[in-house]
Amino acid sequence: xVVPSAxxxxxxxxxxxxxxxxxxxxxxxxHKGPVNAVDLSPGGATAISAGEDGTLRLWDAETGRxxxxxxxxxxxxxxxxxxxxxxxxxxxxxxxxxxxxxxAAGKCIxxxxxxxxxxxxxxxLPGGALALSGGADATVRIWDLKHARRIRTIEAHDGAVxxxxxxxxGELVLSAGEDKTLMMWDIASGKRTMILKGHTGSVTSxxxxxxxxxxxxxxxxxxxxxxxxxxxSIAREFIGHQxxxxxxxxxxGNTIAxxxxxxxxxxxxxxxxxxxxxxxxADHEPVTALGLDKEGHVAVAGSNKGDLRLWDVxxxxxxxxxxxxxxxxxxxxxxxRKSFQTTAGLEGRQGRCPLCGSKIMAIAYSPRESEAALxxxxxxxxRGHLPEAIxxxxxxxxxxxxxxxxxxxxxxxxxxxxxxYVQARxxxxxxxxxxxxxxxxxxxxxxxxxxxxQARDEAYKAAYLAGKTARLQLExxxxxxxxxxxxxALNNTAEVQDMLARxxxxxxxxxxxxxxxxx
Numbered sequence: 001x002v003v004p005s006a007x008x009x010x011x012x013x014x015x016x017x018x019x020x021x022x023x024x025x026x027x028x029x030x031h032k033g034p035v036n037a038v039d040l041s042p043g044g045a046t047a048i049s050a051g052e053d054g055t056l057r058l059w060d061a062e063t064g065r066x067x068x069x070x071x072x073x074x075x076x077x078x079x080x081x082x083x084x085x086x087x088x089x090x091x092x093x094x095x096x097x098x099x100x101x102x103x104a105a106g107k108c109i110x111x112x113x114x115x116x117x118x119x120x121x122x123x124x125l126p127g128g129a130l131a132l133s134g135g136a137d138a139t140v141r142i143w144d145l146k147h148a149r150r151i152r153t154i155e156a157h158d159g160a161v162x163x164x165x166x167x168x169x170g171e172l173v174l175s176a177g178e179d180k181t182l183m184m185w186d187i188a189s190g191k192r193t194m195i196l197k198g199h200t201g202s203v204t205s206x207x208x209x210x211x212x213x214x215x216x217x218x219x220x221x222x223x224x225x226x227x228x229x230x231x232x233s234i235a236r237e238f239i240g241h242q243x244x245x246x247x248x249x250x251x252x253g254n255t256i257a258x259x260x261x262x263x264x265x266x267x268x269x270x271x272x273x274x275x276x277x278x279x280x281x282a283d284h285e286p287v288t289a290l291g292l293d294k295e296g297h298v299a300v301a302g303s304n305k306g307d308l309r310l311w312d313v314x315x316x317x318x319x320x321x322x323x324x325x326x327x328x329x330x331x332x333x334x335x336x337r338k339s340f341q342t343t344a345g346l347e348g349r350q351g352r353c354p355l356c357g358s359k360i361m362a363i364a365y366s367p368r369e370s371e372a373a374l375x376x377x378x379x380x381x382x383r384g385h386l387p388e389a390i391x392x393x394x395x396x397x398x399x400x401x402x403x404x405x406x407x408x409x410x411x412x413x414x415x416x417x418x419x420x421y422v423q424a425r426x427x428x429x430x431x432x433x434x435x436x437x438x439x440x441x442x443x444x445x446x447x448x449x450x451x452x453x454q455a456r457d458e459a460y461k462a463a464y465l466a467g468k469t470a471r472l473q474l475e476x477x478x479x480x481x482x483x484x485x486x487x488x489a490l491n492n493t494a495e496v497q498d499m500l501a502r503x504x505x506x507x508x509x510x511x512x513x514x515x516x517x518x519x
Contacts, residue, residue, distance in 0.1 A: 016345045024352045025331065025342040025362060030057060030066070030323050035289045035302025037079045037247075041086040044293035047300045047322070048089055049308055050077035056091055058103065061300070061310055064320040064330060064341070070101050072108040083124040090131050092119030098133045100145060112143050114150055125166040130187070132173055134161030140175050142187060152190050156183060163206040163217075174215055176203035182217055182227070196227055198234050204245055210252040210294060218245030224259040226250065226271065238269050240276050246288050251296025258299050258313055262286035266301050268313045278316030309339075315448065317402050319367065330365040332401040333358060337443065339365055363398045370400035374409065381413055386420075389413050397440070407444040408455050411437045415462045422465065427473040431483075434466035438486060456490050463487035464496060477503050 015026065031051030038049045040061070047059040056070035056077060075094040082089050088109075089101045098119055100110035115135035123132045130151075131143045140154040140161055157177030165174045172193065173185040182203055184194035201220030208215055214235065215227045224245055226236040236257075243262035250257045250271070257269040266287055268278040280301070289302035298319060302308045308322040320330050323341035332339045335358035342354075346362045353360050377392030390413045396406035414437035421430035441459035446452075467483030470476045481503055488496045501507075 015343060019346065019349060019351065021350045021359065022352060024354050024357075025340070025346060027323075027340045027342060027354050030059075030302070030308050031055060031306035033306055034304045035306060035308060036077060037081075038289040038291045038300050038302045038308065039080055039082045039089075040291040040293050040298070040300055041082055042084060042294045043086075044295075044298050046082070046086060047291060047308070047310075048080050048082055049289065049300075049302055049322075050080040050091055050093075051306065052076045053306075054093075056080060056089070056101070059300075059308065059322045061298070064310065064322045065328070066322070068103075068106055070106065070108070072099055072101075072111075073097065078118060078120050079122045081123050083128055084126065085128075088124075088128070090122045090124055092122040092133055092135075094118040096135075098122055098131070098141075098143065100131065110145060110148055112141075112148075112150065114141060114153070115139065120160060120162055121164045123164055123166050125187070126168060126170040130166075130170070132164050132166055134164040134175055136160040138177070140164060140173055140185065142173070142190075152187075154185055154190050156185070157181065159202075162202060162204050165207050165215075167208050168210060168212040174206055174208055176206035176217055178202045180219075182206055182215065184229075194229070194232055196232060198225060199223070201244070205247045207249055209250050209254050211254065214250065214254060216248045216250045216257055218248040218259055218261075220244040222261070224248050224257065224269070226254075226257065236269075236271060236274050238267070238274070238276070240267055240279075241265065243286070246286070247290035249290060249292035249299070251292060252294050253296070256296035256313060258290060258292050258296075260287040260290035260301055262288075262304075266290060266299065266311065268316060278313065280311050280313075280316060280318075317448075320365065329362070331360075331362045332365045334360050334398070334401055334443070337401045365401075366399045367403070370396045370403045370406060373399060374403065374406045377406070377409060377413075381409070386413055386417055390417065401443070404444055404448050404451050404455075407440050408451055408458065410440050411455065411458045411462060414440075415458060415465070418462065418465060422469055422473075425473075427469050430469050431466050431474065431479070434462045434469070435483075437462035438466070438483070460487050460490040463490060464493075467496075468499065471499060471503065 031053050033052035036050050040047050049057050058068040060067045073093040077093040080091040092098050096115045098112040099108045102109050117136040119133050119135050121134040133141045138157050140156045142152040144151050156175050157179050159178030161175050161177050163176040176182045180199050182196040186193050199219040203217050203219050205218040218224045222241045224238040228235040241261040245261045247260045260266045266280040267276050270277050285303040285305045287301050292299045299311050299313050310319040312319050321339045328341045329344045333353040336356035338355045350361050373392045373396035377389045380389035393410035414433045418430045418434040447455045463483045464487040467480045471480035484500050
């Protein structure tokens with residue numbers, strides 16, 4: 001376990017004692033430099049990352065906190081993989097070594113040498129008896145883990161080997177190279193059984209599908225390709241990235257593929273439809289590493305600046321960033337909606353977001369607590385306790401700013417509350433709560449497709465009613481125009497056009513705010 005040092009503890013205490021509302025929240029990230037590789041355990045509970053800083057770090061995916069580190073390499077670590085059961089890891093680095101690690105013991109149990117230059121990629125074969133490595137020396141090497149020896153060297157590519165993987169049956173090696181090709185090798189004989197051509201740039205990443213029927217590759221030509229191995233042909237080509245791909249993966253059912261690139265994005269692909277379903281952005285930093293759980297539910301991505309993020313690939317949303325320790329919390333900025341790790345002792349304090357500079361309060365980001373608050377709010381709303389329900393929806397949003405269901409529920413509840421204030425002739429308060437509803441809609445952009453239409457309709461109703469009330473009851477034309485133009489952007493109805501035209505022409509208002517429903 002990673003335990004804070006006495007110096008770290010003293011620094012945190014000094015920080016807390018000197019805190020002001022204009023102080024910038026300190027942040028914790030993972031590696032000090034680019035993340036070169038990352039892998040997830042089959043169930044997605046544990047992640048491991050390899051960095052340019054020469055460290056291997058273990059992460060608890062549930063909390064996003066570092067749970068350990070592995071020390072031994074003497075330079076940047078280029079590749080890391082977990083074995084199927086999650087008890088061991090293998091890594092390769094610029095120090096030309098391949099190292100096998102016991103996660104339980106937290107130490108290196110095997111070191112293999114022989115590559116003439118950096119080791120660029122490593123993998124376990126099923127069963128745990130053999131391991132693979134690829135190097136800048138253009139070779140693929142097969143290692144006997146039990147007897148700690150090399151059993152075969154394959155002169156593989158015309159140029160560096162950039163990626164390798166072993167098939168699920170433990171009989172074949174897939175290699176990808178600087179020479180723009182992928183090749184298949186028989187482990188028993190060391191002979192090449194297949195060559196796959198189609199990329200027009202270096203093939204930077206490659207993996208077998210979990211069933212071994214397909215392979216997926218990513219390239220400097222900005223494409224990801226799925227190969228049908230029985231036909232030695234391209235089954236799918238994914239086009240959309242604007243820079244070199246750095247990592248690719250495909251799930252167990254061959255239905256979801258993910259790709260990471262230097263264009264700052266991770267893209268999620270529907271394999272059957274051959275289309276991109278989500279674009280996940282990494283704060284203007286190249287995405288340098290990617291790991292996908294076997295089912296294709298979550299992915300962890302590492303960036304050039306050293307941070308890691310866990311994504312829900314089905315919903316296209318951030319689950320949490322990784323970083324910090326037991327003495328840190330994750331905060332989602334209420335203004336820019338980006339997340340960072342900061343000192344736990346600052347929870348509840350006001351300060352400035354380190355990412356956008358806005359003044360915010362540090363509220364611990366917790367999807368679990370957000371869902372619990374949303375559930376309580378829905379129950380209160382069903383029982384007619386609208387003010388209490390709104391408080392719960394707002395708590396759900398504070399705990400997870402991108403909880404789109406909580407945002408929609410809050411907009412709906414605030415619209416109902418605004419309608420009630422109109423009926424009670426408390427017009428000033430009506431406009432206040434309706435304005436809050438429109439702000440929540442704007443901050444929740446972009447909305448998931450399944451909720452986008454409903455959210456737009458609800459926001460239109462709130463904006464129209466706010467504009468109508470400001471115009472007819474408060475006689476505040478400037479405020480009315482502000483809301484009506486927002487309503488027009490959401491739904492350009494004849495009613496909105498007519499009211500804006502009347503205000504522009506200086507004509508008297510007609511009618512009243514009625515029951516609060518748009519015409």
